[in-house]
Amino acid sequence: MKFLPSSDDERARMLAAIGVGKVEDLFEDVPEAVRTTKKPPLGRPLSEIEVRRELGSVSSRNAHARTHAHFLGAGCYHHYVPAIADQTLYREEWLSSYTPYQPEISQGTLVSIFEWQTHMALLTGMEVANASLYEGATALVEALLMASRLAKGRHRAVLSKNIHPEYRETVRTYFHNLSFELVEVDDADLAASCDAQTFAVAAQSPDFFGRVRGWNEARDAASSCGAMAVGVVAEAISLALLSPPGDAGLDIACGEARSLGVPMSYGAPALGFLACRDAHKRQMPGRLAGETVDAEGRRAFCLTLSTREQHIRREKATSNICTNQGLMALCSNVYLSLMGKAGLRETAIQCASKAEYLKEKIAAVPGFAIATDGPTFNEFAVRGPKPAREVVAALAEKGILAGVPLAPWYPERDRDFLVAVTEMNTRAEMDVYAAELARLK
Amino acid sequence: MKSRDEGLIFERSRPGKRGYSLPPLDVPEKIGIPEALRRGEIEGETEVSEVDVARHFTRLSRMNLGIEDGLYPLGSCTMKHNPRINEEMARLPGFAASHPYAPEALSQGNLALMWRLERILAELTGLARVTLTPCAGAQGELAGILMIRKALEKRGNPRKYVLIPDSAHGTNPATASFAGYQVRELSSNANGRLDLHVLEEAMTDEVAALMMTVPNTLGIFERRIGEIAEIVHRKGGFLYGDGANFNAFVGLANPGRMGIDVMHMNLHKTFSTPHGGGGPGAGPVAVAEPLVPHMPVPTIERREDGSFRLDADRPESIGRLRSFSSQFGVLVRALSYILSYGEEIGEVARNAVLNANYIRARLSDLYHLKYDAPTMHEVVFSDKRQAEHGIHNGDIAKRLMDFGFPPPTVSFPLIVPGALMIEPTETEGKPELDLFIEAMRTIAQEARENPGIFAGAPYTTPVRRVDEVRAAKNPILRWRPTR
Numbered sequence: 001m002k003f004l005p006s007s008d009d010e011r012a013r014m015l016a017a018i019g020v021g022k023v024e025d026l027f028e029d030v031p032e033a034v035r036t037t038k039k040p041p042l043g044r045p046l047s048e049i050e051v052r053r054e055l056g057s058v059s060s061r062n063a064h065a066r067t068h069a070h071f072l073g074a075g076c077y078h079h080y081v082p083a084i085a086d087q088t089l090y091r092e093e094w095l096s097s098y099t100p101y102q103p104e105i106s107q108g109t110l111v112s113i114f115e116w117q118t119h120m121a122l123l124t125g126m127e128v129a130n131a132s133l134y135e136g137a138t139a140l141v142e143a144l145l146m147a148s149r150l151a152k153g154r155h156r157a158v159l160s161k162n163i164h165p166e167y168r169e170t171v172r173t174y175f176h177n178l179s180f181e182l183v184e185v186d187d188a189d190l191a192a193s194c195d196a197q198t199f200a201v202a203a204q205s206p207d208f209f210g211r212v213r214g215w216n217e218a219r220d221a222a223s224s225c226g227a228m229a230v231g232v233v234a235e236a237i238s239l240a241l242l243s244p245p246g247d248a249g250l251d252i253a254c255g256e257a258r259s260l261g262v263p264m265s266y267g268a269p270a271l272g273f274l275a276c277r278d279a280h281k282r283q284m285p286g287r288l289a290g291e292t293v294d295a296e297g298r299r300a301f302c303l304t305l306s307t308r309e310q311h312i313r314r315e316k317a318t319s320n321i322c323t324n325q326g327l328m329a330l331c332s333n334v335y336l337s338l339m340g341k342a343g344l345r346e347t348a349i350q351c352a353s354k355a356e357y358l359k360e361k362i363a364a365v366p367g368f369a370i371a372t373d374g375p376t377f378n379e380f381a382v383r384g385p386k387p388a389r390e391v392v393a394a395l396a397e398k399g400i401l402a403g404v405p406l407a408p409w410y411p412e413r414d415r416d417f418l419v420a421v422t423e424m425n426t427r428a429e430m431d432v433y434a435a436e437l438a439r440l441k
Numbered sequence: 442m443k444s445r446d447e448g449l450i451f452e453r454s455r456p457g458k459r460g461y462s463l464p465p466l467d468v469p470e471k472i473g474i475p476e477a478l479r480r481g482e483i484e485g486e487t488e489v490s491e492v493d494v495a496r497h498f499t500r501l502s503r504m505n506l507g508i509e510d511g512l513y514p515l516g517s518c519t520m521k522h523n524p525r526i527n528e529e530m531a532r533l534p535g536f537a538a539s540h541p542y543a544p545e546a547l548s549q550g551n552l553a554l555m556w557r558l559e560r561i562l563a564e565l566t567g568l569a570r571v572t573l574t575p576c577a578g579a580q581g582e583l584a585g586i587l588m589i590r591k592a593l594e595k596r597g598n599p600r601k602y603v604l605i606p607d608s609a610h611g612t613n614p615a616t617a618s619f620a621g622y623q624v625r626e627l628s629s630n631a632n633g634r635l636d637l638h639v640l641e642e643a644m645t646d647e648v649a650a651l652m653m654t655v656p657n658t659l660g661i662f663e664r665r666i667g668e669i670a671e672i673v674h675r676k677g678g679f680l681y682g683d684g685a686n687f688n689a690f691v692g693l694a695n696p697g698r699m700g701i702d703v704m705h706m707n708l709h710k711t712f713s714t715p716h717g718g719g720g721p722g723a724g725p726v727a728v729a730e731p732l733v734p735h736m737p738v739p740t741i742e743r744r745e746d747g748s749f750r751l752d753a754d755r756p757e758s759i760g761r762l763r764s765f766s767s768q769f770g771v772l773v774r775a776l777s778y779i780l781s782y783g784e785e786i787g788e789v790a791r792n793a794v795l796n797a798n799y800i801r802a803r804l805s806d807l808y809h810l811k812y813d814a815p816t817m818h819e820v821v822f823s824d825k826r827q828a829e830h831g832i833h834n835g836d837i838a839k840r841l842m843d844f845g846f847p848p849p850t851v852s853f854p855l856i857v858p859g860a861l862m863i864e865p866t867e868t869e870g871k872p873e874l875d876l877f878i879e880a881m882r883t884i885a886q887e888a889r890e891n892p893g894i895f896a897g898a899p900y901t902t903p904v905r906r907v908d909e910v911r912a913a914k915n916p917i918l919r920w921r922p923t924r
Contacts, residue, residue, distance in 0.1 A: 293908050
């Protein structure tokens, strides 16, 4: 097997050095009763040519952004990833290094994390960001748990119903066995749902239906009862155009940063983020890179504030999270550095303008209406004349992935689907989209 | 590796520089968002060229050590070679450009891949089903314990405690407490194994599970695992197997037959996804029949016509653990790796164990072994003999970097004071192992003859010893425009 480098002769010499006759002798502690009696039915080893053929054939059974005009979002967006982002990641010193526990051999990774923390702090308007979390939904869980530590002794979290439904489901799973109460309400009821026991108020903007709400409702509700205000962002490109949670005075920002340089890849691996005010940093879960000096007084970086983590605090840890999304954060750092101030803004403006264009086009198609009220960034709900899954299926036959039906989460909105537009969509594509909608029977 | 002060990308920023270009906007510029909800430019964000970016990240990369620079002996982290074919497979447009909410009928490739991987992992673990959703090993642990909790609740009592041997992974106690359990630690016996009398005593009908790392963090296999499972089951508890060390027996031994009811696997370790800088990982969990109804949603199901679907409508499920379905890109890499080995997958374990035993044989005359039990895929020495000269495991770790190697794990297992936990993995050959062994032998000699040299180590790395205390006392966690 080509991934196993020892020759038979080398193996024999190693066995001799150990003092055993065969490899089996090294497994004496594994009782016969639990041994596998025969080889697993996995077929013979495949050559690289065959692996390529096999997985190539599997992958070709999917419709995707290279085969179809792509208008799917709902928490996962199709943005451009510049060639240099992925190619940077291919350098083995990035790809195959480990968690930077030993800073002297990990300065590259540590500097990159430190830079990503800076980018995310700038984008969210917060003072501190950590080295990344798994993805958006678990980032919200960690943000709420963090809020519960900051507002100690309280046991209630209030969530806007307009937060991504899968984020809220995830929160319910985690909260199920902790002694917290979870309340999910309409945005208008956020303030009325707060009380002296509330430790967090969380809202999303743009919300799941694409509406830009801003952060004032959540901030005011939280401050009325002394709770932490948590802002959720599922489409991070919006942070380049919209007033960020930090500027509005929120305490914690969290969500999904995949839009900033990471491919969709059927939803994962993604890139969760968490940012907060400086005063809250010691309650932040996950890894953090910090600046310091080396023995010669030169600037150096290392992981820091790790005394909160599971490998040190064990059952008293602030979280059971262990890994971060190192390679995704690197990709995102390259993306953010390259796009920079002007590129991020221009991308966001293109997303918003193209979405406005398609919105108008769709609104003009008989039988279709925009079903998100209020201002939107790059995503909106559309209500059609028949079940959304039929519309989506019909347009797929025309080479268009038209949207995400809302029925799986909102059975009463059977005719509605979410449409997302990014800098990747062209005017020609959008014209065809509207024309095909008009042609539906 | 090369030493220079590369600085930060923000410090290369100059007004007006650009690293990108977008196609001209082909629709009228129109933003339907009120001014009050908008921001101005992002103050402090970078303005750099693509060349700046290319050079910066290339220079930074030279300050890292990766597995392709040489053996990476970090115990329990399984730093093995990552075949490049896996990377290309994960980047096939049909996978990388696919959306999690694309219509099911148009996502059959992804769903078929997940189904196939689930069946393979079920086969390798000898368990009924596997959930692919967990984001990482630690989240897999949580999923597993939550499923146990749910099953016990259904029987009428979730119980109070989880038993964890002192030779288990560090995440286990945090996981148990996040699932609402109190942790009771079990101390190992003189052989580094679980003491069955200690277990008998601790295993009451208030105990939900025994959470065991197999083989444990000492690299030792619990020879009496069958009896252990029996003791746990007799009291109505579950046996949780932490499968982060699965590469020690994958394809050779059967967790289901060991009596393990639930076991997570770290796909990125056992089946080789690069986790540069810490992640991504994936932590699928295999479960026995009684836990199947409680798997997190969504599960992947096959219809009678052979097509696949995601099922989120499972009333007895513990619920959802994340958005979307799984760490999909990691699953592609894992399947690519598994197909490359096919029925020879057991060679992974045979070579991992051979390599660890070779290192043990070649170093045990110089480094102390606290537990004299057979070694599986990793071997844990201690610094006891070097400590006689005032040299501790942390010093050995720093000095090893001067020989071009990342250090072994020195922070655990906690039961070995001064631990040096070495895991070579199966993808090392004898010449590379010999280089590492020679470095370790030289260091042992230095500890005897020239202990002064350790105080300044490392000498050859891009930065010298880093002041971690200062970083924690006065945390600087980001660059600021004013500095």
